[in-house]
Amino acid sequence: MNAPTNPAPALVLATDLDGTFLGGSDAQRAALYEQLSARDDALLVFVTGRDIDFIAELIETPGMPRPHFIVGDIGTSVYDGVSLKPWEDFEAPIRAAWGDAGERVRALLADEPGLTIQDTPFRYRVSYDYDPAHLTPASREKVEAAGFDCIVSAGRFFDVVPKGVNKGTTLRRFVETLGLDPRTVLAAGDTMNDYAMLAEGFNAVAVGNSEEPLVDAIQGLGHVYHSPHPGAAGIADALRHFELSGETA
Structure with a gap:
């Protein structure tokens, strides 16, 4: 550096x-x-x-x-x-907190309403655009129950990141x-x-x-x-x- x-x-x-x-x-x-x-x-x-x-x-x-x-x-x-x-x-x-969680997160949220995955290949996060009219609290609950954090912002972004x-x-x-x-x-x-x-x-x-x-x-x-x-x-x-x-x- x-x-x-x-x-x-x-x-x-x-x-x-x-x-x-x-x-x-x-x-x-x-x-x-x-x-x-x-x-x-x-x-x-x-x-x-x-x-x-x-x-x-x-x-x-x-x-x-x-x-x-x-x-x-x-x-x-x-x-x-x-x-x-x-x-x-x-x-x-x-890197250690995330591990190889990308595929696991994508599978976890594959059928969740209102989420459209972003095609950018992030290394230690999975990101979605979301539709406020269709997104449900269950999506965040799934993410947190699986041991990740969820950040929702700008009325359109739903991001899954390592815990903490x-x-x-x-x-x-x-x-x-x-x-x-x-x-x-x-x-x-x-x-x-x-x-x-x-x-x-x-x-x-x-x-x-x-x-x-x-x-x-x-x-x-x-x-x-x-x-x-x-x-x-x-x-x-x-x-x-x-x-x-x-x-x-």
């Missing part, structure tokens, strides 16, 4: 992509990306449900900051941001493994698959376009800021709110 540019970064931005880092207007995204690119004291971590192929294309977009690390697949994979290779030692507990593995637990272990100062972390998201990351205890922001279930879920979590601004503008707002923008008075 490549080490952080600054071994003691003043900011660790752990951000979801769709609707969050990639949300907001063109001008709002450009302003945030320029701000981050100008800083040599920031560590950028993409924490996303997306796979590495999507991210490999994304970082070729002009003006897109390159992340130092990528926590992909809803917390079930971790990659080096330069080589885009898996951090195999870090992934070992996730999510964006939050993986981000926590990442911060501890690299010896980062938890006070410098800002976690940012907009859907329920971000909830575990926002609830982990770090500085956190639910951006202004967050789905209603997430907004409801963060009520009472004093460390989570609900920005009125969407996407990238919400992140920039939260950097100021938590005094992590790097600006001096």
Whole structure:
């Protein structure tokens, strides 16, 4: 793995992509990306449900900051941001928790109403699109009874992951493994698959376009800021709110 540019970064931005880092207007995204690119004291971590192929294309977009690390697949994979290779030692507990469960999960849910399997070959998760009109609580109950976790988000995604593995637990272990100062972390998201990351205890922001279930879920979590601004503008707002923008008075 490549080490952080600054071994003691003043900011660790752990951000979801769709609707969050990639949300907001063109001008709002450009302003945030320029701000981050100008800083040599920031560590950028993409924490996303997306796979590495999507991210490999994304970082070729002009003006897109390159992340130092990528926590992909809803917390079930971790990659080096330069080589885009898996951090195999870090992934070992996730790999062990999942084993060869893919076929077993697919068989378990083969006849469940409202689920359509996604064709992306994830390594340590099985993912579906779901139809809210037909999905029943029995599907989640089957998953949990079989010893896995189920994450439902954005009104359309139904993900099966290893027990106890999510964006939050993986981000926590990442911060501890690299010896980062938890006070410098800002976690940012907009859907329920971000909830575990926002609830982990770090500085956190639910951006202004967050789905209603997430907004409801963060009520009472004093460390989570609900920005009125969407996407990238919400992140920039939260950097100021938590005094992590790097600006001096």
